[in-house]
Structures are given as C-alpha cells and as structure tokens.
Amino acid sequence: MTTRSKHGIFKTKVYTIQYKELSTNIHVALEYPDWRDVVLSEYNALLTNNTWRIVELPAGMKAIGCKWLFKVKKNADGSVERLKTKLVTKGYYQISSFDLMDTFSPVVQFSTVNIMLSLVVTYNWKIRQVDVNNALKLDFSLFVRANDGMVTYVAVYVDNILVTKSSQEETDQTIHKLQEKFSLKDLGQLKFFLGIEVHQSNRGLFLSQIKFVTKLLHNNQLLDGNHTSTPMVTSTMLSKHEGRTLSDPQQYSRMVGAL
Structure with missing residues (x-):
C-alpha cells in the first residue's frame, strides 16, 4: 500500500494562539x-519621554488615579498581530470645564488619507505605517527640508502614522x-488602517x-441575516x-454610528 507519508506528502497544519484580553489588573498581566x-x-x-515628575500634592488639589488598558490587535484575517497596552488616567473623575478643559488628539481627515492613497497608486510609491508606543504632547516645531523637489507625506491619526x-x-x-x-513600532508596508484592509500590488491598491x-454584524447579532442589495426601502x-x-435604543445608536 502506498501512503501519502511515503511520498513526503503532508497536510499543512495551522496553529493559532489565542490571547484573552485582560482586565485592568496589572498584577495579573x-x-x-x-x-x-x-x-x-x-x-x-513613558520614562524615556519624561512623561511625569514626582511631586508633593499641592494643598487643595486632588490626585487622579490611573489604570492599564490591554488590547489584542488582530489582522484582517483574525490572526493576532500584536499585543498592546496603555497607561491612562481615570478621566471620569474629572468635571468638564471645572478641572478638565480641552483634550486634543491629532486626527487626520479621511479626505487627506484618500489623497495620500491616490498619490501612492498614481506614482507607484510604497506606503509605510508606524505606531507610537504612547501618546505625547508635542511642544516643539518640526521643520523638514525638501531636497530636489521631493516631499514627504505624513498622516497622523492619534497614534497611527502613515x-x-x-x-x-x-x-x-x-x-x-x-x-x-x-x-x-515600525509596522512595515501598510496592511490595515482604521478598519480598512489594504493590499498593494503593481495594479494599485485594493481596499x-x-x-x-x-465585527459590526457580530456585535449586533446579524451574522445570520439575509442578504439584500438595499438595506432599507x-x-x-x-x-x-x-x-x-x-x-x-443605545444599540441602535451604536449601529448607526458605526455605519
């Protein structure tokens, strides 16, 4: 009897690792x-960037606690890309306009991202993605010299940079x-950005x-729903x-907001 193993034919085995997203308990992590x-x-x-200084709490002031957030970032196919964690303050202890004024995060407009992708397709450029390990307040100016007419395009969305x-x-x-x-963290060529899977080839970009x-259908228990070309009359x-x-009603609001 001739078997597949005798001819060196083996079925490919796929091994996956499942990471459970942890609670905010740093000791467990x-x-x-x-x-x-x-x-x-x-x-x-955080230490390298001199994020904080240890001081005595001034009279009449209150200290806000902090906690760790843990997230398993996945690729478009559901496989684990990397583990990510952040140390954040408990902002819900603050009162807006009293001890909390304005907060800012750099959020690029999607029309700008569209222009970047159009340039990449038109001129067959490569586009890279990097991830900032922690959020920072920028208090300096950055000047870039353009040599021989070349321009660098950088798009920042909170801690994701193209x-x-x-x-x-x-x-x-x-x-x-x-x-x-x-x-x-250098993530290499752009593959996944703001919920959009990106494949680049000589023919262009496939989004x-x-x-x-x-994920939207799963969160709203609609995976078994019937397909239709137009969702509503x-x-x-x-x-x-x-x-x-x-x-x-909140579920409906979340669904419409996601759409």
Whole structure:
C-alpha cells in the first residue's frame, strides 16, 4: 500500500494562539511573559519621554488615579498581530470645564488619507505605517527640508502614522528620524488602517472592510441575516409616533454610528 507519508506528502497544519484580553489588573498581566514585555516597553517609553515628575500634592488639589488598558490587535484575517497596552488616567473623575478643559488628539481627515492613497497608486510609491508606543504632547516645531523637489507625506491619526515618499530610501530616513525622537513600532508596508484592509500590488491598491463589517454584524447579532442589495426601502416614511419602541435604543445608536 502506498501512503501519502511515503511520498513526503503532508497536510499543512495551522496553529493559532489565542490571547484573552485582560482586565485592568496589572498584577495579573505581569504573570504572563508576553503581556509583561509590552507593559515594560510602554513603561520604559513613558520614562524615556519624561512623561511625569514626582511631586508633593499641592494643598487643595486632588490626585487622579490611573489604570492599564490591554488590547489584542488582530489582522484582517483574525490572526493576532500584536499585543498592546496603555497607561491612562481615570478621566471620569474629572468635571468638564471645572478641572478638565480641552483634550486634543491629532486626527487626520479621511479626505487627506484618500489623497495620500491616490498619490501612492498614481506614482507607484510604497506606503509605510508606524505606531507610537504612547501618546505625547508635542511642544516643539518640526521643520523638514525638501531636497530636489521631493516631499514627504505624513498622516497622523492619534497614534497611527502613515508615511510615503517618492523614494523608499527617503521614507526609511524619515522613519529613522522619528524613531530618534519618539518610541515607535515600525509596522512595515501598510496592511490595515482604521478598519480598512489594504493590499498593494503593481495594479494599485485594493481596499476592503470585511473585518469591520463582520465585527459590526457580530456585535449586533446579524451574522445570520439575509442578504439584500438595499438595506432599507428608500420611500419609507419614518415616524416617532408609529411602530414599537426599541428595547435597547443605545444599540441602535451604536449601529448607526458605526455605519
């Protein structure tokens, strides 16, 4: 009898590792080597950037606590990309306009991202993605010299950064300069950004939101729903005085907000 193993034919085995997202208990996280590594990386980056100073609490002031947040970031196919953690303050202890004024995060407009992607497709550039290990307040000016008409395009969305340029070498140098100032993780060529899966080839860019849509359907128990080309009859007249009241209006708000 001739078997597949005798001819060196073996069925490919796929092994997956499942990480359970932890609670905010830092002591539990430190018991796991993988989580301990990302916690120490985040903590060392905070120290390197001189994020805080230890002082005596002034009279009449109150101290706000902090906590660790843990997240398992996944690829578009559901596999684990990396573990991520952040140390954040408990902002819900503060009162808006009393002891909390304005907070700012750099959020690039999606029209700008569209322009970047159009340039990448038009001129066949490569686009890189880096991730900031922790949020920072920028209190300095950054000047970039343009050589031989070349321009570096950088798009920042909170802690996700896209970098592209006509020269791959210049792109590498830009990321290297950023790494000298900040604690960054170079994620390589753009693959996944703001819920959009990106595939780049010689023919252009293929953008897909399969993961985002699947997660949205799963969160709203709609994975078994029937497919239809148009989700709603456009001629329907809606009225707040007719029909049944939703049992969970917040779920409807979350769904519409996600769409």
